[in-house]
């Protein structure tokens with residue numbers, strides 16, 4: 036199976052080093068319920084501002100064909116081409132208010148952290164995860180009766196990696212694209228914004 040470990044300047048924890056976002060999912064290999072629960076537990080145990088836990092998740096598995104098709108319809112057409120093979124599709128939401136109804140400016144940040152923990156837990160279990168911002172937010176809101184105080188953020192596909200031959204030509208090519216990152220000097224500053232930290 037294709038691996039694309041991070042080419043980092045220093046050693047990383049293997050889970051962080053080896054995580055990447057394949058589009059080739061094995062449709063014939065369901066995610067065991069224990070693994071799915073572990074991934075969701077990892078999200079549940081994320082730190083959040085005032086412990087509000089603003090994240091919400093809608094889960095669909097291929098064991099329920101109708102539920103899976105409904106979640107898949109929330110991905111845009113481009114993303115559906117690969118997400119359809121993933122046995123688990125999860126839509127990630129965040130409440131914009133706390134439990135008292137006051138605005139919670141940290142909720143998008145907190146959801147991002149929760150998804151990151153879910154992704155790493157999945158990686159630790161030998162699963163692959165591909166996040167998608169290319170989703171039909173209004174369609175999802177209507178289809179799942181999502182309340183007005185809750186934002187649709189992202190969806191992600193979870194499953195076992197397949198050989199890239201399961202993908203259409205253009206996506207198969209992209210599967211081999213090198214993983215790139217900005218230089219540290221572009222993102223880590225000291226003294227004033229834009230001044231690279233001397234590391």
Ligand SMILES: Cc1cc2nc3c(=O)[nH]c(=O)nc-3n(C[C@H](O)[C@H](O)[C@H](O)COP(=O)(O)O)c2cc1C
Nearest residue numbers: 054055056057058114165166167168169170189214
């Ligand atoms: C919030 C978010 C939205 C993304 N949206 C899409 C998407 O709509 N379609 C897609 O194919 N990949 C999507 N990705 C995957 C990114 O393109 C990918 O994470 C990035 O290129 C870095 O590659 P890596 O995850 O393999 O390190 C998204 C990732 C994140 C975190």
